[in-house]
Amino acid sequence: MEATLITDLTYVEAPAAPVVSLPSLPPTVVQSGLKRSLLTGLFQLAEARLLWRFLRTPARVGEAIRYVEELKREYYGDLKPRKVARVAGRSYREYYEPGRPSAAYDAYVATTVNRAVPFRxxxxxxxxxxxxxxxxxxxxxxxxxxxxxxxxxxxxxxxxxxxxxxxxxxxxxxxxxxxxxxxxxxxxxxxxxxxxxxxxxxxxxxxxxxxxxxxxxxxxxxxxxxxxxxxxxxxxxxxxxxxxxxxxxxxxxxxxxxxxxxxxxxxxxxxxxxxxxxxxxxxxxxxxxxxxxxxxxxxxxxxxxxxxxxxxxxxxxxxxxxxxxxxxxxxxxxxxxxxxxxxxxxxxxxxxxxxxxxxxxxxxxxxxxxxxxxxxxxxxxxxxxxxxxxxxxxxxxxxxxxxxxxxxxxxxx
Missing domain, CATH: 3.20.20.70 (Aldolase class I)
Structure with missing residues (x-):
């Protein structure tokens, strides 16, 4: 972001409380449906690769996939999350989920999988x-x-x-x-x-x-x-x-x-x-x-x-x-x-x-x-x-x- 955006943030003191002139800052949530679909697909590809890296056999990978899908159904019901945000080269879907790509995201997936199919x-x-x-x-x-x-x-x-x-x-x-x-x-x-x-x-x-x-x-x-x-x-x-x-x-x-x-x-x-x-x-x-x-x-x-x-x-x-x-x-x-x-x-x-x-x-x-x-x-x-x-x-x-x-x-x- 250009620093000039910050100059739009000005304050004028009023007797009761400051009146704030708000900046309009660039959105971080992805606007394009095509880009959103692409980033969602990259999440899925990354998770598939991690599952294979952690578990190494089709049977164990399948067991983990079933667990993760059930977890999603329990968390979201019939709803399908589609929103993705991009900040500093990483993609984010949930506040309590690390952004991808990162070592933190890989570790987050590992802990989730390890609950169902222990491997570490x-x-x-x-x-x-x-x-x-x-x-x-x-x-x-x-x-x-x-x-x-x-x-x-x-x-x-x-x-x-x-x-x-x-x-x-x-x-x-x-x-x-x-x-x-x-x-x-x-x-x-x-x-x-x-x-x-x-x-x-x-x-x-x-x-x-x-x-x-x-x-x-x-x-x-x-x-x-x-x-x-x-x-x-x-x-x-x-x-x-x-x-x-x-x-x-x-x-x-x-x-x-x-x-x-x-x-x-x-x-x-x-x-x-x-x-x-x-x-x-x-x-x-x-x-x-x-x-x-x-x-x-x-x-x-x-x-x-x-x-x-x-x-x-x-x-x-x-x-x-x-x-x-x-x-x-x-x-x-x-x-x-x-x-x-x-x-x-x-x-x-x-x-x-x-x-x-x-x-x-x-x-x-x-x-x-x-x-x-x-x-x-x-x-x-x-x-x-x-x-x-x-x-x-x-x-x-x-x-x-x-x-x-x-x-x-x-x-x-």
């Missing part, structure tokens, strides 16, 4: 880890699940974070999402940790946009980061600012999108769809904004009564859940929206397939280095840090798998 001598099934690296944050977000830990003394050193990354990479984890607090407060550590990591993992940072400057976006990309998840919880600047407790939150988020585009990072907008927000008007206005900003993904999160929301009645109504599901289905599978961002809505699939957290396919590591089923199912199952000769990491992982999630297991993540 281990039972590791983790695909991704959410890793909270800092307690510090300049915001006061309405829904923060780490509210009780915010701005306390830091526990994790850079060496600790490097150790955590290495431990999870050794278990074939193909995506690591750095969160906090605000992880961009530790941008120097992020760069150093990812530069030292081995190939085979896609790294993302989950940020409000704070400290996500043009320079820092470029540093993340050069270090080896794949993408950035930017929290944007309303299409109206004043409402997002109020939700985040900062008059600059909307400006920072939109500016971060532009800088990430310029650097060649994949962009995901993460929306906490509160009861107040969840109307058809708001959802489609948000989608139009995301389309204008050229983002690849929109992530829908449902509010949970943890952290700053603890003890509050924040669950969505059945009608609002149905509205989110309708939005997800139209955006991803209706032909009118093939050129719009790809929507990731974990709650839709979780209600049909059960929870994939608790070290089944993902887990959460908090700012003390302790493991949990997910960011919202916080009950410590032991430390992920290596600080003793017998640190109990494997036992803690096994315990997490056994205990599973708490009652949110059939709700949305």
């Amino acid at each position: 001598g281990d039972a590791d099934t983790l695909n991704l880890v959410f890793l909270a690296i800092t307690k510090k944050c300049p915001l006061a977000c309405e829904h923060c699940f780490e509210w009780d830990a915010l701005n306390q003394k830091e526990v994790l050193s850079r060496a600790d974070i490097q150790d955590l990354v290495a431990r999870f990479q050794a278990r074939h984890v193909t995506q690591i999402f750095f969160s906090g607090g605000e992880p961009m407060l530790r941008v120097n550590d992020l760069v150093a940790v990812v530069e030292a990591a081995r190939p085979g993992t896609d790294f993302w940072v989950i940020t409000s946009g704070f400290n996500f400057t043009r320079e820092n976006a470029g540093r993340l990309k050069r270090a080896g980061f794949t993408g950035v998840t930017i929290s944007l919880d309303h299409h109206e600047p004043a409402r997002h600012n109020a939700f985040r407790g900062s008059a600059q939150a909307y400006q920072n988020a939109v500016q971060a999108v532009a800088f990430a585009h310029e650097a060649g990072l994949v962009v995901n907008l993460s929306l906490c769809a509160t009861a107040e927000f969840t109307t058809g008007t708001n959802l489609w206005a948000y989608a139009e904004l995301a389309r204008q900003l050229g983002v690849t993904f929109i992530q829908l999160l449902e509010p949970r009564a943890v952290g700053h929301y603890a003890g509050q009645a924040v669950d969505l109504s059945p009608a609002q859940l149905a509205l989110l599901e309708d939005f997800y289905l139209k955006m991803n599978f209706a032909s009118d929206y093939f050129s719009w961002p790809i929507v990731h809505y974990y709650g839709y699939h979780q209600r049909r397939m059960g929870c994939a957290g608790a070290a089944d396919r993902f887990l959460y590591v908090d700012t003390d280095g302790d493991m949990h089923a997910c960011p919202f199912c916080q009950k410590k199952s032991g430390s992920a840090l290596c600080r003793t000769a017998d640190d109990g990491f494997d036992a803690a992982l096994a315990s997490l798998k056994t205990r599973g999630c708490h009652p949110f297991s059939q709700a949305a993540l």
